[in-house]
Amino acid sequence: MAELVLTDVDKVYDNGFHAVKDLSIEVTDGEFLVLVGPSGCGKTTALRMIAGLEEITDGTISIGGKVVNEVSPRDRNIAMVFQNYALYPHMTVAENIGFGLALRRDPKAEIREKVDKAGRLLDLTSMLSRRPKQLSGGQRQRVAMGRAIVRDAELFLMDEPLSNLDAKLRVQMRAEIASLQQQLGITTVYVTHDQVEAMTMGHRVAVMRLGELQQIAPPQELYDNPDNVFVAGFIGTPPMTLFHADLTVGADGTRLRVGTQDIVLQGDVAAARPFLAAASGGEIIAGIRAEDIYVQEREGFAPLEISVLLSEALGPSVHVNFLLEGTPVDEGRLGSGLASAAENELNRLGQVSGIEGVAAFPPRMNFPVGSRMTAWIDTARLLFFDVESGRALR
Amino acid sequence: MKSTETIPGAPVIPPRPRRSFGKWVRRTGWRHLVAWLAIAFALIPVLWVVSAAFTLRPTISDTNLIPQNPTLENFTTLLNNPDQPYVKWYVNTMLLAAITAVFTVMIAAGAAYAFSRFRFKGRKVGLMFLLLVQMFPQFLALVAIYLIMTQVSDIFPALGLDSLLGLGLIYLGGAMGINAWLIKGFFDTIPMEIDESAKVDGASHGQIFWGVILPLAAPVLAVVGLLSFIFTLNEFIIAKALLQSPDKLTLAVGLQQFIGTKYAENWGPFAAGALLAAIPVVILFLFLQKYIVGGLTQGSVKG
Ligand SMILES: Nc1ncnc2c1ncn2[C@@H]1O[C@H](COP(=O)(O)OP(=O)(O)O)[C@@H](O)[C@H]1O
Ligand SMILES: [Mg+2]
Numbered sequence: 001m002a003e004l005v006l007t008d009v010d011k012v013y014d015n016g017f018h019a020v021k022d023l024s025i026e027v028t029d030g031e032f033l034v035l036v037g038p039s040g041c042g043k044t045t046a047l048r049m050i051a052g053l054e055e056i057t058d059g060t061i062s063i064g065g066k067v068v069n070e071v072s073p074r075d076r077n078i079a080m081v082f083q084n085y086a087l088y089p090h091m092t093v094a095e096n097i098g099f100g101l102a103l104r105r106d107p108k109a110e111i112r113e114k115v116d117k118a119g120r121l122l123d124l125t126s127m128l129s130r131r132p133k134q135l136s137g138g139q140r141q142r143v144a145m146g147r148a149i150v151r152d153a154e155l156f157l158m159d160e161p162l163s164n165l166d167a168k169l170r171v172q173m174r175a176e177i178a179s180l181q182q183q184l185g186i187t188t189v190y191v192t193h194d195q196v197e198a199m200t201m202g203h204r205v206a207v208m209r210l211g212e213l214q215q216i217a218p219p220q221e222l223y224d225n226p227d228n229v230f231v232a233g234f235i236g237t238p239p240m241t242l243f244h245a246d247l248t249v250g251a252d253g254t255r256l257r258v259g260t261q262d263i264v265l266q267g268d269v270a271a272a273r274p275f276l277a278a279a280s281g282g283e284i285i286a287g288i289r290a291e292d293i294y295v296q297e298r299e300g301f302a303p304l305e306i307s308v309l310l311s312e313a314l315g316p317s318v319h320v321n322f323l324l325e326g327t328p329v330d331e332g333r334l335g336s337g338l339a340s341a342a343e344n345e346l347n348r349l350g351q352v353s354g355i356e357g358v359a360a361f362p363p364r365m366n367f368p369v370g371s372r373m374t375a376w377i378d379t380a381r382l383l384f385f386d387v388e389s390g391r392a393l394r
Numbered sequence: 395m396k397s398t399e400t401i402p403g404a405p406v407i408p409p410r411p412r413r414s415f416g417k418w419v420r421r422t423g424w425r426h427l428v429a430w431l432a433i434a435f436a437l438i439p440v441l442w443v444v445s446a447a448f449t450l451r452p453t454i455s456d457t458n459l460i461p462q463n464p465t466l467e468n469f470t471t472l473l474n475n476p477d478q479p480y481v482k483w484y485v486n487t488m489l490l491a492a493i494t495a496v497f498t499v500m501i502a503a504g505a506a507y508a509f510s511r512f513r514f515k516g517r518k519v520g521l522m523f524l525l526l527v528q529m530f531p532q533f534l535a536l537v538a539i540y541l542i543m544t545q546v547s548d549i550f551p552a553l554g555l556d557s558l559l560g561l562g563l564i565y566l567g568g569a570m571g572i573n574a575w576l577i578k579g580f581f582d583t584i585p586m587e588i589d590e591s592a593k594v595d596g597a598s599h600g601q602i603f604w605g606v607i608l609p610l611a612a613p614v615l616a617v618v619g620l621l622s623f624i625f626t627l628n629e630f631i632i633a634k635a636l637l638q639s640p641d642k643l644t645l646a647v648g649l650q651q652f653i654g655t656k657y658a659e660n661w662g663p664f665a666a667g668a669l670l671a672a673i674p675v676v677i678l679f680l681f682l683q684k685y686i687v688g689g690l691t692q693g694s695v696k697g
Contacts, residue, residue: 053590074596086587090609100595147595 002064002154003029004050004187009059011045011211019045021211023059030185032178034202036192038234042211043191047157050189051080064154079148081158085140087132087147094119094128097146118146121180138169145177149184156181156188162197174200195235199223207231225383229329229390232287232383238319241357242287244327244387249280256286256382258355259325263302265379275393276384284393285329285385290319292381293359301376309356311367317360320367322375324355446665453661468662469670480667482641483648488674490558490644491626494565498622499615501566502573507603509574510581511589521575528571532564533631539564540635556638564636565626573618580614581607616685624675645671 004027011020020042027033035043048054050061052073060067068076079100087096094115095102101111119125122142132140141161148156161177162170178201181188192198198205199219206216207230215227226232232240245256245263254270256263263286270276276284294301310321359375361367384393441459446452448464472480508514509521532539540555543564547554554560584607592602608615630646637643643651649667652660 051590051594053593073590073593074598076594078594080591080594082587082591084585084587086585086591088588088592088606088610099592099597103596103601147591151595 002187003027003031004155004189005060005062006046006050007060007062009046009049009061010057011042011049011054012057019211020049023208023211023213025206025213025216027187027189029187032181032188032190032201032203034190034192034198034205035208036195036198036205036234037208037214039193041208043193043208044159045211046208047080047159047189047191050155051078051157052076076155077151077153078155078157079151079153081144081148081156081161083160083163085132085144085161085164087140087143089132092129092131093124093135093143093146096132096143097128097150100147100151114150115146118150121149122146137165138173141165141173145180149180153186156186156190158188158190160192160194161190163192163194177201196237199235205235207234209234225392225394227392229285229287229385232385232392233329236289238290238358238360240287240289240383241293241324241355241359242285242329242385243324243355243357244283244329245286247276247279247282247284249277256284258286258304259327261304261325263304263377263379263382265302265382266300269300269380272380273384279384279386279393283387285387285390287383287385288357288377288381290358290360292378293357293361294376294378295361295365295373297376298378300379302379303374304377305372306357306359306375307372308367308369311369313363315363317363318365318367320359320361322357322359324357326355328355443665443668446662447669449662451659451662452665468666472663472666472670475663477640478648478651479641480648483643483645484670486558486642487627487645487671490562490565491623494562494569494626495619495622497562497566498569498573499619502570502618503577503608503611503615504603505570505574506577506581507607510578511586521578524571524574528575532568536632536635539632543636555636556642558637558642558644561633561636561644564632565622565629569622569625573622576618577611577614580611584610612685616682620678620682620686623678627671627675 004025006023006025009020009023010018012018023042023046025033035046037043045054049056050063052068052071056069060069062068063076063078088099091099094112097118098111098115101114106114115128116125119128122145124139124142124146127135127139127143132143135143141164144161148158158177162173165173174197177190190197190201198207199222202219204216204218205222207214207222209230215222215231217225217227222231222235226235226240229242233242243258245258248255248257249270253267254265254273254276256265265273265276293304297303304324306322306324308320309323312319312321367373385391386393438459445459445461447468448461448466449458450463450465450467505524509517543555543560545554546560547556551557552559553563588606588610589602592606597605626644628646629644630650633644633647634650637647640648645667649664649671652664652667
């Protein structure tokens with residue numbers, strides 16, 4: 001077991017593509033770090049550099065205090081689970097799991113013992129003599145895990161290990177991997193594009209975009225206090241509603257003008273956000289989570305006229321995709337399927353301008369598509385971002 | 395016994411209309427015809443040689459497909475001629491073919507692994523060059539090969555003219571290109587992640603090659619080995635040019651002498667010799683068949 005430190009790591013591919021830019025991350029001993037970001041943001045590249053499968057263009061990577069830039073993968077004492085499992089088709093499950101140990105020339109009895117133990121841990125005992133092609137996707141996934149855990153590696157690397165499984169199995173394996181990591185206490189870097197996995201599995205989550213690290217924080221912190229507009233829009237399902245607003249901080253209170261409507265921040269809410277004064281008179285980006293929009297008025301809430309685009313009754317709540325008059329934010333929508341569903345609906349209705357947002361309303365309520373309604377925003381939960389840089393205003 | 399009487403009151407089931415013969419021929423019959431023609435095309439020459447091998451003094455014009463008075467006379471003649479040591483040729487050829495096949499597979503697989511897995515300067519050029527050289531039949535270089543071999547004979551006779559070892563080396567050189575391409579094509583279908591996974595598991599390049607890639611490529615290796623074996627067995631021109639002493643000939647060269655001289659008299663032993671030569675190929679094929687069935691890579695990745 002060991003800590004992993006990346007310092008200013010860069011990757012420029014042979015074709016000149018700058019896939020990872022100045023990546024610095026410290027993963028402490030025994031930590032489960034999730035590396036998340038949209039497809040193509042450089043997660044796999046970063047992981048492969050840690051594994052030694054890809055050369056590092058610049059910067060240093062150290063494992064357990066030892067710089068490994070020039071160390072070959074086989075000498076890094078790491079274990080890796082690939083997205084497509086990469087099992088050895090000509091070997092049985094037991095041979096697959098024990099391959100690394102056999103390469104080390106461990107005694108046969110010891111290998112068998114370790115393989116059996118891993119088999120029990122992963123519920124593979126009855127499959128040990130089968131070949132990979134005789135296994136289901138979930139079982140193959142487990143074999144890949146088994147191959148990683150028998151080796152007593154210092155570091156686990158996993159690249160989207162669940163993306164080939166069906167939804168139900170994914171939820172199950174998510175929990176299993178997280179608890180396995182807990183039991184073994186091995187430092188782990190887990191790559192995914194799925195922000196639900198990111199939120200549920202890791203001790204900390206590192207969000208990447210276009211090769212750059214955006215924020216690294218525990219999941220709840222990331223959810224509550226995103227550092228920038230991208231993180232705000234990327235983390236959370238349904239995604240945060242983000243919009244442009246004109247801010248005025250005056251004697252009569254703090255107002256956000258969205259389209260033709262005003263959101264007024266009450267005295268104590270405004271007082272708790274002194275940083276807004278500096279941005280007064282200009283444009284800012286504001287964001288609100290779906291669960292912070294309500295159907296009924298309460299103390300400190302501000303009303304907002306919205307029109308319903310799409311209403312999805314999920315059981316515990318009803319997700320309402322709505323349209324709000326005003327200027328939308330581009331970046332907030334990246335990587336969310338909901339946004340595109342709403343967009344389709346928008347095109348169907350022929351209204352292409354406005355802010356699309358999502359609210360999570362209580363169950364068993366009816367929101368007819370196309371109807372207008374007043375939604376209430378918990379102004380204390382509003383987040384603010386700089387219009388230019390997209391950075392959070394705090 | 396089943397009665398054919400109809401039970402009164404039971405619904406009458408109309409007899410199934412018989413398909414007409416013409417329709418059957420148009421639908422499926424012609425396929426049978428094609429199949430039988432193909433079988434005949436492939437088997438008649440074989441049958442004919444088998445028949446000739448068991449017929450005393452057969453002639454080309456009046457050999458029956460089924461021998462009239464089967465005899466082993468041809469085989470005894472074949473095996474007991476001190477001037478034409480068939481058994482010696484047989485051993486020569488099988489050893490040469492087997493060793494050449496094994497080395498062809500090893501060398502071509504090694505080259506294919508490098509071309510498939512490493513990125514180095516001259517990789518593309520090298521691949522094209524191999525293909526280009528392959529386009530010219532090896533015997534085009536016969537004169538050059540002969541001259542080179544005479545010089546080699548002066549320095550190192552064991553590898554020169556009239557040496558099976560030298561002949562094997564020449565076959566190896568000629569077999570490289572197309573086989574390396576064939577095997578590389580197969581290696582390319584083995585996902586890179588399998589190599590990388592093995593690498594992370596602690597395997598060296600050698601261990602990946604021997605322990606992971608080669609077992610997975612068994613089908614193509616079997617094919618290449620078999621083709622190389624058959625090639626050596628059949629090769630005549632270069633062998634004829636290089637080999638001289640009667641006890642160093644290969645089967646192709648030796649048997650040709652049978653029908654080159656005293657044609658009519660030797661036709662029977664020739665057929666017998668050809669028949670015996672085919673046996674190892676058949677055995678080899680039956681043995682390799684299970685490896686040639688592909689699909690071994692199945693199940694490694696998502697399925
Ligand atoms: N071998 C390569 N050569 C050039 N560009 C590459 C190579 N591999 C990946 N890339 C590019 O680098 C970027 C990041 O890739 P990757 O790390 O696989 O992203 P992710 O895993 O986050 O989806 C992508 O835009 C991809 O096209
Ligand atoms: Mg990836």
